[in-house]
Amino acid sequence: MEGIQVREAILLSETIFDKMVTSLSGLPGIGRKSATRIAFHLLRMDPNAFQLFIGNIKDTKENLKFCKLCAGITEHDICDICSSPKRDSNILCVVEQPEDIFFIEKTNVFSGKYHVLNGAISPLDGIGPEELRIAELEARIENQRVEEILLATNPTLEGDATASYISSVLQKFNVRITRIAHGLTVGGTIEYSDQYTLSKAIQSRLPFR
Numbered sequence: 001m002e003g004i005q006v007r008e009a010i011l012l013s014e015t016i017f018d019k020m021v022t023s024l025s026g027l028p029g030i031g032r033k034s035a036t037r038i039a040f041h042l043l044r045m046d047p048n049a050f051q052l053f054i055g056n057i058k059d060t061k062e063n064l065k066f067c068k069l070c071a072g073i074t075e076h077d078i079c080d081i082c083s084s085p086k087r088d089s090n091i092l093c094v095v096e097q098p099e100d101i102f103f104i105e106k107t108n109v110f111s112g113k114y115h116v117l118n119g120a121i122s123p124l125d126g127i128g129p130e131e132l133r134i135a136e137l138e139a140r141i142e143n144q145r146v147e148e149i150l151l152a153t154n155p156t157l158e159g160d161a162t163a164s165y166i167s168s169v170l171q172k173f174n175v176r177i178t179r180i181a182h183g184l185t186v187g188g189t190i191e192y193s194d195q196y197t198l199s200k201a202i203q204s205r206l207p208f209r
């Protein structure tokens with residue numbers, strides 16, 4: 001009788017563990033092996049550190065939202081970048097996802113504002129232009145002075161198609177449309193570049209001084 005109870009207890013704990021591993025492996029970039037390692041790490045974690053960890057996750061989910069103007073993440077209705085008088089409102093950098101803002105901000109070379117599309121045109125995934133925040137972008141251009149739209153969608157087939165589409169839609173406005181340059185990795189070699197990257201590098205060649 002006792003033996004059966006012990007076996008049931010093991011099965012139950014396996015189920016909880018499995019559920020945890022399944023949840024973790026649903027995170028981007030986490031395979032089942034990494035998920036198992038993280039689950040064991042969480043099990044061994046100091047209770048205070050664990051509470052802090054859980055608290056941070058809860059805070060993120062409960063207190064962060066998407067900016068009403070640019071759709072980047074913020075704790076307020078309008079994000080710090082959109083509300084900053086130090087940022088140049090004349091140039092809007094159009095990105096696919098809110099996380100792209102983080103990476104561009106880290107470069108410290110862009111002082112304009114952003115506009116998140118929430119994706120890229122991808123017919124295979126059923127994502128058409130109407131699923132993206134393009135109407136909101138047009139509204140911003142209509143309602144404020146915008147001189148330049150920097151299309152910083154990814155240099156992929158979907159990102160390029162999205163940039164082309166937006167560029168054609170925005171022809172009716174008096175704005176300069178630019179696209180982030182893409183080509184070979186700095187420090188990389190032609191030999192190890194993939195065909196798409198290499199062809200893009202040649203197509204987007206610049207005058208050399």
Ligand SMILES: [Zn+2]
Pocket residue numbers: 067068069070071072078079080081082083
């Ligand atoms: Zn914003």
